[in-house]
Amino acid sequence: MWLLIAFIAVPMIEIALFIQVGGFIGVWWTLLIVLLTAIAGSYLVRAQGLRELGKLQQSFSEMRDPTEPLANGAMILFAGALLLTPGFFTDIVGLSLLIPAVRQAAFVWVRSRIKVKTFTTAQSPRHAPADHVIDGDFEDVTSDKKPTHRPSRWTQH
Numbered sequence: 343m344w345l346l347i348a349f350i351a352v353p354m355i356e357i358a359l360f361i362q363v364g365g366f367i368g369v370w371w372t373l374l375i376v377l378l379t380a381i382a383g384s385y386l387v388r389a390q391g392l393r394e395l396g397k398l399q400q401s402f403s404e405m406r407d408p409t410e411p412l413a414n415g416a417m418i419l420f421a422g423a424l425l426l427t428p429g430f431f432t433d434i435v436g437l438s439l440l441i442p443a444v445r446q447a448a449f450v451w452v453r454s455r456i457k458v459k460t461f462t463t464a465q466s467p468r469h470a471p472a473d474h475v476i477d478g479d480f481e482d483v484t485s486d487k488k489p490t491h492r493p494s495r496w497t498q499h
Contacts, residue, residue, distance in 0.1 A: 380425055382425075383437065383440075391415065391419070397411040413445075420436075422436070
């Protein structure tokens with residue numbers, strides 16, 4: 343439901359802002375601002391994305407939790423998509439996601455709403471202790487009519 347509201351509300355907000363800003367400063371200045379925010383946003387996304395990629399690689403090499411660099415990378419990628427979308431509202435949201443403090447607040451908020459359950463391998467049913475042996479019998483119930491091999495697609499008939 344929220345997604346439907348967003349798909350309806352965001353274009354309406356963008357159209358209203360284009361009309362207001364275009365009427366105030368003119369069409370060509372409005373288009374120039376939209377173009378410049380896309381160019382500046384692309385540069386900022388690239389620079390911050392490379393920085394977060396370095397942090398992600400460092401967290402892997404130091405065996406630390408990579409959740410925060412991954413989340414920051416996803417938010418930077420989303421910011422880039424918003425900045426490349428023409429419009430003032432999407433530009434404001436995209437530029438705000440490029441501010442590290444905003445990303446940190448969004449990460450803390452999302453993390454507080456997600457509950458992660460963990461388990462250890464000792465509790466996992468897949469891993470039985472080494473001294474635990476399971477004995478059993480089996481019976482082959484496959485029919486004799488099944489072929490013992492599958493014919494190749496490349497053989498000629």
